Amino acid sequence: MSASPILLDLQRAARARAALNMLAIGAPLALAGTAVIWRTAGWPAATVMAAVTLAATFGVAWLRARRLDRGWLIAALDARLAAFEDSSGLLFEADDKPGLAGLQRRRLEARIAEARTIDLRPPWARREILAAWVAAAMVVAASLLWPSATGSVASEAGERGADSIGPVRVVEQRIRITPPAYTGLPAREQSELDIEAPAGSRIEWVLAFSRTPKDARLAFVDGGTIALGEAGTGLSAAYTATEPTLYRIEAVGLRRRPLNRLEVIADAPPVVSLISPDSQLTLATASQTAWTPVFEATDDYGVQATAALRVTVTEGEGEATTSRTRTVPIRGEGEPKRRRYALPLNLAREGLAPGGDLIVQLIVRDQRAGGPQEVEGPSAILRWPRDVGLAEGLDGMAASTMPAYFRSQRQIIIDAEALIAERARLTAEDFLDRSNGLGNDQAQLRLRYGQFMGEESEGAGSGVLALPTNDAPAGPALPLHDAETPAAAPAPEHHADDGHDHSGHDDAPGADTGAAAVDGAMDVVRQFGHVHDDSDAATLFDPGTRSTLALALDAMWASERALRQGLPSEALPHANRALDLLKDAQQATRVFLPRTGSGPPPIDPSRRLTGDREDIAVGPLPPVSVTGLDPVLVDAWTALDARPGRPAAPVPLDALAQWARRNRERLADPLALLAAIDAVRGDPDCADCRRRLRGLVWSAFDPPPATATRRPGPTVRGARYLEALR
Structure with a gap:
């Protein structure tokens, strides 16, 4: 059972009196503080002050009222009502207590009416309230006489x-x-x-x-x-x-x-990026009739809604290439700070033919007042490869001629990793085609480095390995160069410095007859003709570098073979090893240059130990003139040099300030230099100001050019020896 409403009313009245006492004391103090802040800092600060002080006053009043809890009420009832016989706590407990406690509670409930005659409210704090209001009135009066910050x-x-x-x-x-x-x-x-x-x-x-x-x-x-x-x-x-x-x-x-x-x-120029396609060069498919490149333009304040799309169509090859260009207005979509531009292009209407390119470039402007900034974005190229014209059934043996630019070994590794990651989303045919294309790129890169080993090309003698497509029947793999045997035969031994020339006599059992025939043909060429792929005769590298490059070519071939077979995961270790070997080869410190350069002058034995230095003594080095030091900076640096016991020298501040204004572009922070000059002008004796200015002057100097260091002269004993030789 809860306590009687009479007792709860006594508690609420006491809490209200305690809170009002606190508010009556805190309100004038908050008013006084607000008046002071208003006169010294203005209305905004005064508003903040009033809010803070009033919130603090209400918070303290709430805490003072909370202190009058149930324990306080029980103690107050026991002290003020003798009829409760120091048992007021029983009125706030359960009413089903057994024994004497239950009997005493029922007796107290019969005497609750006597509680109406007492008042538990704390007395008014008259002295404190009066003192607070008098002090607040004095502070407000003083603040009204204080000069106002508002003018x-x-x-x-x-x-x-x-x-x-x-x-x-x-x-x-x-x-x-x-x-x-x-x-x-x-x-x-x-x-x-x-x-x-x-x-x-x-x-x-x-x-x-x-x-x-x-x-x-x-x-x-x-x-x-x-x-x-x-x-x-x-x-x-x-x-x-x-x-x-x-x-x-x-x-x-x-x-x-x-x-x-x-x-x-400053207003930054717009930034144009190509969203679709994901690369700047794209090949058109046989059934493609339209192309929709998508560009995105961003700007700090916004680009114009209308842009221009420059469309260029090229025809022909080599010196017979012709082109025609037109500009098409295009409207963007999206927010002004980020707009997207897309325009469907009909390939037949644009006149794109086999062997030609369709090049588009977006030109956007921002909204800068006084002259917008115009930016030309990246170009997107749609290339229609020319038909090679192979007979039916032979297309599976042709390698793709798309890569017009040699790929790097690192890019081949990146593309192979990307192909592995996309394997789940590709069909088996697309996956095999892309892997075969990477193998073709690896072959071109191998041939590029093979030039340094005497491998000029891969002609009919070596062939080009290509995987058959789904339309052509699978056949045996074709070797890429003379060293490679068919897959069924064991590979001959590789040597580190053989330059990939594995066409020597191989009498090992199980050697393929076709490979032996090729080896025999090569022996005839070596005996009666001129061999171009002899690495020892063609390379300029030292043996160590030649061996490293040969190992790199072997790794490239292993990577190419796995890629041609549609196994990019097996090609990655070989491709990474080829990249490491290429890095080692690029760091070679020695190269042989036979029949080039000049030899040392002949030695004249008759002048040995004679001391004759005619025509061989080196004269003094010419003095190196240091240029590029601005005299204004030199004078300022010298004048700012503070040494103990030396009076502060006058600094050419006006000349230095004019120099700083003229050379804003070459300074990292010209305003900092001008501010330091002004600080020294305002207080010439300020050591910290002069030190800061000297540091900024030092950073304004151009670094001097590198010069030759003169060798130290001979010692006294060495000079005596040279004089004796003369």
Whole structure:
């Protein structure tokens, strides 16, 4: 059973009195603090102060009321009502207690009416409340007599004259930044004097002084000034930001203030990227009739909705290639900061023929006022390969001629890994075709490096390995060069420095008769003709490098063989090994250059140990003239050199400032250098300012060119020996 409503009413009344006591004491204190902040910092800060103090007062009042809980109520009832016989706690327990506790509870319930005669509310804290209100009244009265930060008192001081007692000071500043309309950014206000705004923004300063000064202005570091005019209760000025600069507030009677930065954020040009297709070069299929490239343009403030698509169609080959270009307007979709442009192109209408290219390029402009920035995006190429004209049934033995550019070994590895990752999404035929294409790329790269080993080409003697397509019956693999035997025969032994020339006599059992015939033919050529693939005669590399390159070619061949068979996972280890070997070969430190270069001059034995140095002594090296050191920087660096016991030398600050303005492009932070110059000009004896300026001057120097180091001269004993030789 819950406690009687009479007892709960006594508790609620006591809690209300405790909270009201706290509010009566805290409210005047909050009012006094708000008045002080209002007179010193203005209404915004006063509003925050009022909210904080009132919230704190209510919080303390709530805590004081919470302290009057059930324990306090039981103790108060036992102390004020003797009829409860110090057993008030039984009224807040269950009513089904057995024995004496239940009997005592029923007796107390019959006496609850006596609780109406007592008052448990705490007394009013009259002294504390009166003291709080008197103190608050005194503080409010004093704050009303204090000079206002909003300018009311300052205007009265201006009416009394500018020669009032006390220095001029800035008591409030407000800067309003209005970006250009094309940016879509809202206007904003700030109180900091360091400003960062988009290019073309209108900057408006509203300043309040302790008293109205004479000749108030904004002085810029380049020498320009803007006068501050009257605006309401303060002074104001406006400026259009076009380039970064430094400025300060100046006025008669105002102490010299540090420079403030005005950073201007330049409008970045748009960025155009190709979304579809995923590569810039795409091959047209036999049944393809249309092509839809998709571009995306992004900009910090937005690009124009309408762009231009440049369409170029080429025909012919070699010097007979012709092209025609037209420009098509295209409209983008999406947000201004990120638009997508897509235009379906009919291949027949564009005139694309076999052997030709269809090249598209997107040209976009941003919305910059005063002249938009135009950007040409990447080109997308749709190539229609020319038909090789093979007889029916022989197309499976032809290698693809698409790669017009040699792929790197690293790119072949990347493409093979990508093909393995996409295997689940490809049909068996597509997977085999792509793997065979990678094998063709590997073959071309192998032939490219094989030129250094005497392997000029792979003609009829060696053939080109190609997997049969689904339309052609599978046959035995064709060897790629003389060293390779058919798959059924054991491979001959490889040597590290044989340059892939494995066509020597092989009498091992089981050798294939076809391979033996080829070997015999090669022996005839070696005996009576000129062999081009003799690596020892063709290469310029030292034996170690030639051996490394030969191993790399073997690894390329193993990778190519696995790719031709549609096994890219088995080709990866060989491709990675080929890449490592190519890196080793590229780091070769020795090459043989036979029959080239010049030998040392002949030695004249008759001059041995005679001391005759005629025509052989080297004269003194010519002096190296150090150029590129600007005299202004040299003078400033020398003048800023602070040494103990030396008085501070005058620094050519004006010349240094003019140099900094002329050479903004070569400086990492020209505003920092100008600010350091101004700091030294304001306080020439400031050691930290001079040290900072000296460091910035040092960073402005161009690094001197590398020069030859003179050898040290002979010692005294060595000079005596040389003199004796003479």
